[in-house]
Amino acid sequence: MAELVKTMKNEVAWDVQKIRADFPILRTEMHGKPLVFLDSAASSQKPQVVIDALSNYYATQHANVHRGVYELSAAATDKFEEARSTVQRFINAEHDHEVVFVRGTTEAINLVAHSFGRKYLQPGDEVMITAMEHHSNIVPWQLVCQMYGAKLVVIPINEAGEINLETVKELMNDRTKLISIVHISNALGTINPIRDIVDMAHQADIPVLADGAQATAHGKVDVRDLDVDFLAFSGHKMFGPTGIGILYGKEKWLEELPPYQGGGEMIRKVTFEETTYNELPFKFEAGTPNIAGSIGLKAAIDYLDNISVEGMQSHEEKLLESATTQLLEIPGVKIIGTAEEKASLVSFVVEGIHPYDIGTLLDHQGIAVRTGHHCAEPLMDIFGITGTIRASFALYNTLEEIDKLVAGVQKAVKMLS
Amino acid sequence: MSIDEIQNEIVDEFAFFDDWTEKYEYIIDLGKNLPLIDEQYKDEDHLIRGCQSKVWLHAERQDQQVHFTADSDAMITRGIIAMLIRVLNDQPASDIASSDLFFIEKIGLRDHLSQTRSNGLTNMIKQMKMYGLAIEASK
Numbered sequence: 001m002a003e004l005v006k007t008m009k010n011e012v013a014w015d016v017q018k019i020r021a022d023f024p025i026l027r028t029e030m031h032g033k034p035l036v037f038l039d040s041a042a043s044s045q046k047p048q049v050v051i052d053a054l055s056n057y058y059a060t061q062h063a064n065v066h067r068g069v070y071e072l073s074a075a076a077t078d079k080f081e082e083a084r085s086t087v088q089r090f091i092n093a094e095h096d097h098e099v100v101f102v103r104g105t106t107e108a109i110n111l112v113a114h115s116f117g118r119k120y121l122q123p124g125d126e127v128m129i130t131a132m133e134h135h136s137n138i139v140p141w142q143l144v145c146q147m148y149g150a151k152l153v154v155i156p157i158n159e160a161g162e163i164n165l166e167t168v169k170e171l172m173n174d175r176t177k178l179i180s181i182v183h184i185s186n187a188l189g190t191i192n193p194i195r196d197i198v199d200m201a202h203q204a205d206i207p208v209l210a211d212g213a214q215a216t217a218h219g220k221v222d223v224r225d226l227d228v229d230f231l232a233f234s235g236h237k238m239f240g241p242t243g244i245g246i247l248y249g250k251e252k253w254l255e256e257l258p259p260y261q262g263g264g265e266m267i268r269k270v271t272f273e274e275t276t277y278n279e280l281p282f283k284f285e286a287g288t289p290n291i292a293g294s295i296g297l298k299a300a301i302d303y304l305d306n307i308s309v310e311g312m313q314s315h316e317e318k319l320l321e322s323a324t325t326q327l328l329e330i331p332g333v334k335i336i337g338t339a340e341e342k343a344s345l346v347s348f349v350v351e352g353i354h355p356y357d358i359g360t361l362l363d364h365q366g367i368a369v370r371t372g373h374h375c376a377e378p379l380m381d382i383f384g385i386t387g388t389i390r391a392s393f394a395l396y397n398t399l400e401e402i403d404k405l406v407a408g409v410q411k412a413v414k415m416l417s
Numbered sequence: 418m419s420i421d422e423i424q425n426e427i428v429d430e431f432a433f434f435d436d437w438t439e440k441y442e443y444i445i446d447l448g449k450n451l452p453l454i455d456e457q458y459k460d461e462d463h464l465i466r467g468c469q470s471k472v473w474l475h476a477e478r479q480d481q482q483v484h485f486t487a488d489s490d491a492m493i494t495r496g497i498i499a500m501l502i503r504v505l506n507d508q509p510a511s512d513i514a515s516s517d518l519f520f521i522e523k524i525g526l527r528d529h530l531s532q533t534r535s536n537g538l539t540n541m542i543k544q545m546k547m548y549g550l551a552i553e554a555s556k
């Protein structure tokens with residue numbers, strides 16, 4: 001009986017209106033119409049608890065960390081380090097010093113690219129990425145590959161927007177020094193088989209970085225399950241503040257890598273001749289960190305801890321299914337990214353119509369979507385398009401909003417034809 | 418008609434629209450009827466790149482005036498281009514260079530010219546004025 005109640009509860013457990021009530025911005029309007037926010041993949045909205053944590057911190061707790069002798073500074077330091085432990089628990093890292101606070105996914109990847117490159121990349125070495133990467137997982141590697149004469153190898157994708165594990169295996173060789181791969185594609189929605197890639201890579205002692213920017217807001221990301229060597233993600237895409245993000249790195253790697261930026265906080269002893277570096281994670285945290293951001297991120301994680309991951313995922317699946325089915329009923333619509341394993345976003349084009357035009361006409365109906373190349377120009381080239389319209393869903397979106405999107409696209413298409 | 422007279426005329430036309438749908442239907446119509454740019458000018462040299470949409474602009478000097486043709490890959494951008502051309506086309510170079518394009522704000526399209534939209538229009542206007550300036554300077 002208890003079991004039955006539980007399963008029934010799981011199916012109906014998602015009270016989306018209750019969730020929406022936590023996000024004040026969802027009660028606002030755009031062009032005089034209730035806001036339909038379908039751009040969470042670019043940046044998610046913030047629950048009141050995160051907003052409160054930020055303002056409470058600035059109103060009552062702010063001081064610089066790791067250096068004051070007074071109570072306020074010690075308390076701020078405690079809060080900052082508590083946030084680190086919260087992140088450690090959230091991703092199930094073994095140690096809290098494996099969690100480095102950075103500005104976001106972009107900075108995390110740049111950090112690894114530069115520090116790893118400096119220590120390990122030699123002329124002729126290879127770094128592997130996929131064809132579906134965000135620019136932030138392409139350009140940093142291009143930069144360091146140029147610096148050290150290494151080569152960027154790109155894992156191709158099929159028409160659905162999936163990579164093939166056999167191909168990855170074929171492309172791996174003894175010059176491969178690192179594989180950096182997106183966990184969930186922001187432009188296609190594809191969920192990549194990170195664990196399988198990691199297993200293959202580790203057999204050849206190749207470390208793997210996962211770009212988790214799109215993953216952490218939609219389900220459990222467990223670094224020990226995935227066994228990734230590095231994980232990069234951004235607070236602002238998981239209901240936290242902007243300007244804070246995480247680089248997770250396995251202790252053995254972070255110990256090996258040289259510092260990225262120099263400055264205060266990251267040193268042990270400085271003379272003009274020589275500097276010795278602080279221990280982990282401070283070696284990678286030069287300068288005053290984003291203390292408020294870390295506290296806001298902790299509040300976002302606490303928020304996520306209190307909701308049912310299964311409930312959220314089954315809700316997001318319903319949104320995806322409804323959007324996919326209904327959009328495909330509109331003549332001329334083609335969905336870009338049809339992977340078997342797909343996250344809750346739809347990237348699409350309408351034959352003969354520019355995404356900008358659809359985006360503009362949706363905007364006037366109060367519907368926020370993203371149009372353009374989604375910072376993945378090489379990927380757009382592969383599909384032979386210049387951009388798509390992307391509607392991305394989060395735990396607070398409703399089926400009624402999907403209906404509004406579909407009606408909005410229908411109206412736009414009619415106006416433009 | 419002078420640049421400002423045409424601008425006022427456009428503002429008056431837009432006053433008739435009751436809602437955004439009518440307004441955009443009109444802009445889309447203008448876009449569809451934009452006189453075509455000569456295909457040979459739709460090349461890299463004439464391209465003004467925006468992150469969202471592309472714009473091609475060609476200018477031809479006719480004595481002290483400038484004749485513009487342009488195109489875009491997005492229809493709403495084309496519609497706005499049609500209006501810009503209507504305002505600035507075949508005007509004296511010096512007037513183009515010093516023009517204040519107030520009609521855009523008055524008809525509620527300022528959004529489309531913000532940098533964030535990045536549809537090429539802002540740079541297109543800059544480019545049109547530059548042509549005016551260059552011709553004026555070469556007098």
Ligand SMILES: Cc1ncc(COP(=O)(O)O)c(C=O)c1O
Binds near residue numbers: 042107137186211375
């Ligand atoms: C897959 C992916 N990687 C990286 C990034 C970059 O994240 P940020 O701009 O927060 O550094 C994004 C953001 O759009 C993304 O979607």
